[in-house]
Amino acid sequence: MSAFYYKFIRVDMYNIVENRKKVIMDFVESPMYVPMKEKELATFFGIEKAKRYELKEVLQELLLEGKLEITKRGKYKKSEKKFLLGEFIANQRGFGFVKVEGRDSDIFIPAEYTSNAMNGDTVKVVIDMESGEKKAEGHIIGIEKHANSQVVGYYQKSNRFGFVLPDDTKIFKDIYIPQGKGNGAKTGDKVVVDITDFGNDKKKPEGKVVEILGKNTDIGVDILSIARSFGLPEKFGEEVENELKSIPKKVLKKDIKGRADFRDKVTVTIDGEDAKDLDDAITLEKNGNVWHLGVHIADVTNYVRENTALDKEALQRATSVYLVDRVIPMLPKKLSNGICSLNQGEDRLALSCMMEIDEKGNIIGHNICESVINVNERMTYTAVNEVITNSNEETEKRYADYIDLFKDFKTVSDLLRGARTKRGSIDFDLPESKVILDKNGRAIDIKPYERNSATKLIEDFMLAANETVAEDFFWQDIPFLYRVHENPDPDKMKSLAIFINNFGFTLRRKNDEVPPKEIQKLLVNIDGSDAEPIISRIALRSMKRARYDTVCIGHFGLAAKYYTHFTSPIRRYPDLQIHRIIKENIRNGLSSRRIEHYRNILDDVALQSSKMERRAEEAERETVKYKKCEYMLNHIGEEFDGIISGVTSFGIFVELENTVEGFIRMSDLEGDYFEYNEAGYELVGEFTKKKFVLGQKVRVKVYDIDRLAKRIDFKLVKEKNGRGY
Template sequence: MDQTFEKRKKVIYGFICDDLYVPMKIKEIAVILQIPKEQRQELKEVLDALVEEGKISVSKKGKYIKGGAKHLTGTFQANARGFGFVVQENDTEDIFISEENIGGAFQGDEVEFIILKAPEGRRREGKIIKVLSHATVKVVGLYEKSRNFGFVRPDNQRVLKDIYIPAGKEMGAMTGHKVVVELTSYGGQDMKPEGKIIEIIGHVNDPGTDILSIVKEYDLPVEFPEKVLNQAVRAGKEVSGADMEGRLDLRGWQMVTIDGEDAKDLDDAVSLTCDGENYCLGVHIADVSNYVQERSALDKEALKRGTSVYLADRVIPMLPHTLSNGICSLNAGENRLALSCIMTINPKGEVVDHQIAETVICVNERMTYTAVAAILDEADTEEKGQYRKRYAALVPMFERMAVLSAILRKRRHARGSIDFDFPETKVVLDNAGVPLDIQPYERNAATKIIEDFMLLANETVAEEYFWREQPFLYRTHEPPEEEKIKRLSTFINNFGYHIHVGNEVRPKEVQKLLAKVEGTPEETLISRLALRSMKQARYTPENTGHFGLAAKYYTHFTSPIRRYPDLQIHRIIKENIRGRMTLERTEHYEKLLPDVALQTSDRERRAEEAERETVKLKKVEYMKQHIGEEYEGVISGITKWGAYVELPNTVEGLVHVTNMKDDHYEYWEERYELVGVHTQNVYKLGQTVRVRVIGADRLQRTIDFAFAEEEWE
């Protein structure tokens, strides 16, 4: 190996092209060619060069093969730090793409690529050869004007380059305007993308511009077409005698809605009585399908939206307010049309009988989670006394509900249902959208009651329609990929934990792991990594079960005001109840449902991402008001670039290693610790620390902390 690099390449290439050559790993090539260990790095460089030139290729198992690299296709996912990954539909492992090998690809682009490296036990690396189709057409960002041109800094950190705006294409925008840019050129490796401004959202400091920018970034439809609004007004008439005809009349039943204080679209009511030792639970859902007819303008718009979107300062509803807050909302004291699932449940929590029926109901009271939780509180508080007196007639039912909820929860836990109990964030805003407080949204006895009852209704409906063998939409959650569970298993071994990895991982194994880490310093990290190892739940016309809930049958039946799949299955259920599920209608739904499943799954992911981004934004805005203040928090993550610290209010920030002024810290990967070289000071997972807020970047949506000085004493 003392020849020039080019000569070495020629020798190795000749060896691999020999007729007797079989695919080999680098060690095998070195042994056959009698290359000493100290020169194997040079051999690797030669092989990598040949792969990059397309003369040879490397297999998934790291073996070097004759012939040019196979051209593969996938979807590019960019990372804010400049690199990215290509995701292939039928491959369990993403391919890493370094910054120099992105080839001008944008987030979401369909790309053609080759594999450059496939090191054993590590992620494969690739190079993008060609962009097949662009997914990004419009970009939202901050405009900055120069003398003869301008540029836009994208809000989406996955759009890795600023957008160049030529003179005359800025639409009158000035520095500081948030804008929507239509891309006219995607640039290349050394060229910026180019675009023209098509909308000015507002100045970055104007109230509401921040959230509206996210609305535009995710292309969320805000205004309803006039035709849809007019149809909603015509449909939203009071319940008449003709509407109630043929329905099961439950207006004499004691029932309530239980929701948050701010909720306006009340789509589920509950009732509970006892029959001997059994419970009779009624879950009564607004009959939205009575007002939104299939293929109508209302229906097409609802499918286009797929779901209501709950942002920090506003709701973008799936249906116009005339319906969602009006005739479809189960308002107390008003006759309402419903689809009811009435279940008989034995003391073990088993559903021994059930009926799904079209009903007419009249809710007794509009209850809040706060009021019901206070009524059920074990402690004798003044608030509890006031609520129990005010709702005295309903108190026995709430007490029965708490007992049944505990039975159902225990039964679900016994079968292996996984509960990732991360606190959600509650953002308190003033009228101008400025965050006044950030709090963890705690689950209480009342939220658990509704959760348990809705889960049971969803399972009961799904099971019936599975065995009816009729077209249906299910909410499915597939088991995690074996490779991801193996990686999780390797990771948790560092902390002394074990998860059984066999032919198929079972929900019970994940549940046991979460129970073991509960209350430990590493609980948050391991719980989050376990969650990331799971697949995303989605809608499908086939029932494959729900891994996370350890349920054989599951659907979404309980929220037709805000979720299209629920509305869709209500139509199927009603056609079945009325005996109208003919062969023709069966074929109609079999053709329709796959597209509905794909569309609604996609819209759900879009809504979740937009909701997450608004919460991140408001957290940054809130902490920007508290620069210089100190807080106590817990180290929730350790990386080579610093320590992530989570505060009790759910805000998370980064203490970057460059802001650890007392020492130079090194990352000990095997122990997940940052250790000071001179002081031997250690920062580790779960450690309680005191931090000072030193920065909050609204554009990057990041928060920076520094350890308070007493941490170094």
């Protein structure tokens, strides 16, 4: 008998699967091996028939790990497949997807092949099947990095141990808490758990309770739990707090020296009523036929110096996060609401982009400089909108001295927007909602965000400054951070064209490419139609996600060759980062050493900023979903009108007029067996040919709500035939 035989038999005595796998792989990788079937391997190793299931288990694990593969004739050989690294995105139903950077589509992972990966883990994946028509399918062979070192959930106490039921419904296993590791938690407490052992197929993850957040009925604990589950830090560390002590409350005279002094210019800020971190102000004058627009941005870098504790913490957070009941800021309040905020009547340091704009809305000249300003009036979007639309006589009296200025703002805004529209800039005006809370933090109403003339003019001015700064530094060929938005995937544009054709609209493509102007034309054509909400949403889903990069590849959505984020350094790290570069360049120019320094760090800054932006968006979305569930608890059994906002193979999503979205299970669609037509975004009855189509109007009843899963279930009351337009 061979040495391999004795090795397999010997380890069989100890029943050690890992050793058995090593024996098999040593044999497969040896020069004497030729591909064999399972039966041939069993014969070679002398494994009796009754125990061949043990060999089968070992071979199956090696297949799942990607170390072996099976030929068409059923023979085992060393795998030639290469694995890919990606992020595992779990689904509540057990399966998942792996998102691999550089791939246009995700890889589908059936539930039985997830290899114990948790949502967010970085995994090794092998593709098993891939064709042009179907999504790639594969299996996970290993976990490179765990994403969930901490988990938030409900604690359940047993006699000698406990369990934590994760809030994240994409984490399918409870966390086992051994005796003495519960930290005094009681049944029903919301807790934070450090995972000490991630377990395997036969063993639950294990952990210890490190923080008790309180009962879920306690005020604010619901949102705090979501913040913790995303790893959002609330407090700043001791080192940061110590650095804050040396930051002045007033602007120092020495810091004003050498700056352009704009304190004599009429300067205003325009923000929401509740805003406290005011990082942009505006001035506007006219000289002949040329408008002189000043966009003045808080000079945060004067106080947040490179490589300080403040700077490192700001990069770690990368963005402020706006949850329904709180803001988790990128910078401490002493900066964000204090010395950096452009508060009325206070001298403030700024970085100013002074633009010259002609009568066609073209920016024909500019100057970027360090400055000092003093805001004359802290305005709100509501008040400015009432003035420029002549809708409130009392407001007009209150701001009589500024009426001409605000009207001029509107004129210049229209010029800039017109120029952007002419080149093909896309403006998705999808409804967003604001959840209104009572003093106890409970949701009592859901209202749409108002996007009025005042919000649009600020948007126009900020976009103009961002483009101007980006183009300036692109041509200087200096290391920089850009906000980029790549061209859409041609296959998605093809699907969009087919979909909108069902509504009677067309999308012109040239060499499989769709210019921004075509999307813009589509949005104009559907404006005011019943099809507008759903086509706008599908068009937006067909776009790629904007991100940060060190290479200026343009911004598809804005139809802009050059774009960056310059205007919000209090709440976005990329803006703060480029302010440093701009100021260094203004003062002494960048030395070769500093150019090399920025080349070394900016790719990481771009990656971190993009990653933290996604985290913030997800956290914000989850808190809104939770509060919408809370609000709808008072409406169970009530009927509402809505439209079908999503169609899947397992049911349909319906969005109500108040932006609340719920789900109708396939099993609750009565009268037929429905099949999913992915290309047409529809369910079609097998016998009746009845259809449920994206955009179709329906009436639903609120049936059930699961706040923990953040899910609302509807039952269909009646539907309008066809597409509802």
